[in-house]
Every structure is written in C-alpha cells, then in structure tokens.
Amino acid sequence: MAEHLVIGSESQGFEGVGFLTGIQRLVRESHVGLVDRMSPLGVRIVPLHTRDIPRQANFTDNFYLSGDPVIHKHPCAPDDVDAFLFLDVNMQIDFSAVHRSQQLRHRPVIALVHDILPLVHSDLFPRQEILRFRLYLQQLLRLADHVVITSEKVRSDLLGLGWSIPGTLHVIPLGSVFQSRPPIPTDTDRLSLLYVSTIEPRKGHEHLISAFDLLRAEGLDIDLTLIGRAGWADPQLFDRIRLHQDFGGRLRWLESPDDVLLATVAEQCTIGVFPSQDEGYGLFLEEGLALGLKMVVSDIPVFRERTQANVHYTDLSPESIANGILTAHQQPWTSPTVPVRTMSDFLDELADLVTDVTVPPSWRAKVSRKVR
C-alpha cells in the first residue's frame, strides 16, 4: 500500500472563482473539515484537474476562499488519485477523462449533489442553463459510486427523475458554521429583517420587498438587510432593490460580506426571512437560528423536514409573508431543546463516509492502534 492515500477533489471550477456563494462556502468548509479529520489516517486531499488547461487562481482574490487547505496544493490528473471527490457544481468537468481513467483502474467516486432545481423548476432557469446542468448531472450520476445529498427533498427529486442511479444515495444534512447563541437584547422594538441568499428569481426577493413595503405602509418601524451576490435574476429585480426609496437606509444590500460581518449584522436583526420557492437545502435556516434569529420561511418540504423551535412557516405572497413576520415578531424567542445542527455535524458524517469508502479497514485499524 502507498504511504499516502490520495483523494482528488475536483477543484478546477472552484479555483476560477473569486466570490462566495453557498456552494463555494460548502466546498471550502468541506476541504477544511476533511483534511482535519482524514490527515491522521494518512489521507492527502489534493486538487483534481480533469482538463489540461492553464491553472486559474481567482480564489486568491477572496480572503475566505484563499484559506482553503486543498486548492493551494499541486493539482493531480485523474490517473494520479486513489479516489474522486466531486463537491463543487462545475459544468466544465471532463467526465470523459475520468471515465477513461476509471477504465484503467476503478477507484471510488463520491459526489455531492446540492440540488436539481434546474430540472424540477425548468420555468425558472434559462434553457441553455438547464441543458448544461442536465448533461453535468447525468454524467456525474453515471460515474458516482456514492451520491451525497443534503435533504430528503433532493433525494425525492432525484428518484422522481426515474433515471438509473447506480451509486448509493446518502442523505447528510448541512449545518450552521456559526456557534449557536441566543438573541442579542435590544432596547428598541424595531423589526429588523435579514435575508442571506443569492439574488435569483426563485428566492422570493420580489415578494419580500413587497411585504416590507406593506409593513412600512402600516407605519411599522422596520428595516430589511439583504446579503448575497447577484445571481441570474432579471435586471429589473436588481433595479427594484437599488432604486427603492428606502435603499441605503431601511433597505440595505450587502453583496460580499464575510462571516464576521454577517454575524455582526445578524446581531442587529430580530427575524431572518427565507421566502424561497424551493431549495436543495437552504443553509440560512440553520445559520439564522444559530445567530439567535426567529425565522420566517416558506412552507416548502425541504424546510418542513427541519421543523424546530423559532421557525415560522408562511405562504409565498406579500401579504402572507408580512403576516408571518408580524406573528414571529409578536412571539418570544424560545430556547431550543434540540441543538441547531452544525457544519461540524455534517463534516463528521461526510468524513465517516469518505473514510469508509476510501480507506481500507486494515489501514484504519493500524492508525487506530497508533493513536491509542
């Protein structure tokens, strides 16, 4: 057996981005967590490149991404790794190269499917985007021995396609990167709303701003902070935010804050809102709860899976969202009896899975004896 077991984590798309979405954050957190948990087992996680093209390093523009412990390492080609890890959503992966390499020597392939929203909500995505995503997913599922999904809802969506999925499905829910804390007491009765999400049509920003306007018109002392980068929304949505009469005052939009700033902003807020039409997971639910917010979220299956203290469900109309916000505002925050799930919980389970399918039991036993 080689001295190290080398797991290639596909990073070619990740290396080319300099901004943060939930997916980039998850890849980075997974790299940190897996390296931490698997290094003692003699596992090296390295960047996997499927295309022989010049390396990009845009990630170095972002302080948070540049702290990723994997992507600074020398990249490996498919032939050079002992297992494959696909955590990112990179539609430029050369799956044919992976397939050819697998023909020579089969190794475990573990893939994370964040969601399949372009296939179940084709009305919300451009046609070419849907095709690209479908090609990506079809190839990924064909090659993966183990498919990690983060909710029962995504599992249901995947099975609903009726496709052949040769790999084993594993549901491992995500969790908050923030330590749980109670709300920070304030000396005002102001209703301060926070929404952390990429700005896209399905995320419900239109309805939320309309709900904000309704509550403003009723004379409530209210503000709304949007955090997230511009996604593939209609430019009219961005205009609605930037040209809003309260923009820069009671309506704020922070496009690229880091976690420290996000936690600081949350200290000033009382309610998190998440009026999305659909999500693969929707991490802001756990993050908002961990930051001491009461959460008003859309009544969709993926959020119903995670019913817990301080979560209020609402239908997706401006009136319903406004009513949901008022109801949550009037109810006290309650201390949860079950802890909010953490990113560490997710990483423990992911590392267990990756270890089980990549590290031979005899090797694990040897390391275990050494540790004792």
Place this chain on the structure above:
Amino acid sequence: MWRVRGDGVSMERLDGETIVINFDTGEYFSFRGSSADVLWLVDSHVAPEAWGAVLGGSFPGLEWGETAQSEVDAFLEELLTAGLIEHTTAQGTTEVTLPDDYVRSEWTAPSVHANSDLVDLLVIDPIHDTSEDGWPSTRTD
C-alpha cells in the same frame, strides 16, 4: 435485438427528451419524438417484432409498414455507428407501453444528430462566469 451500450454511455429520458452521452467520444445526442421512443424501446429490451404495434398504436395516423420499418432500421444503423447501441442475443419482452411524458403527433422518421461536443458546449459556465451584475451578463476578464 439491440441494447444501449452499458459501458461508456449514459442515456436518460426526461419530459419526452432523451439525452445520450458517449463518454468515449465526449459527444452528446438529444432525441425527441419518434427518436426518443425508439430508443426507449431499445433500452426497455422490447422485442423488435412488437415495435410496430407499439409505435403504430401511439402515433396518430401511423400505418406500420415497410416505409416506417426501413426508417427505424436506418436509425438503428446510425445509432450503431455512433457507438450508442450494440447487438444482443437476449430475448426481448413484448409487454410494453411508451412513457406518457409528451403529446405525440404525426410520425416523423427518427434520426440521429450529434451535438457539438461537450467541451464546446461547456465553454461558458453560467454560474462561475456570471459577472458581478448577474445573469445574463458574463464576465469579460
């Protein structure tokens, strides 16, 4: 009998459209209508002698005969040449119903059109290459 190649080919159907990816060549193929249905018969191991009744009963006005049969035979030869299907000596089933996932109209001869290879299609990634202004703007740097 024919079957879809088990190794190196991914074939899936969704909303009446079948996409077949050939991992060996990096090409992908999109099939709709009669093309998708014939591929479905192949993938479902339906005996060729049953195809005429199935297709004739599904496409309005289609009289199964030599013309339709020769169109399907030509289509199968194209699929074989493209490396998507292969011969098999297995016995096929005759109990079959086509998926009810699109509205069938007049029969047209099935055909194979290889699309641009995946490398060309995926040159622009709409997520990572989106500019700070969001979709549909793409980064210019």
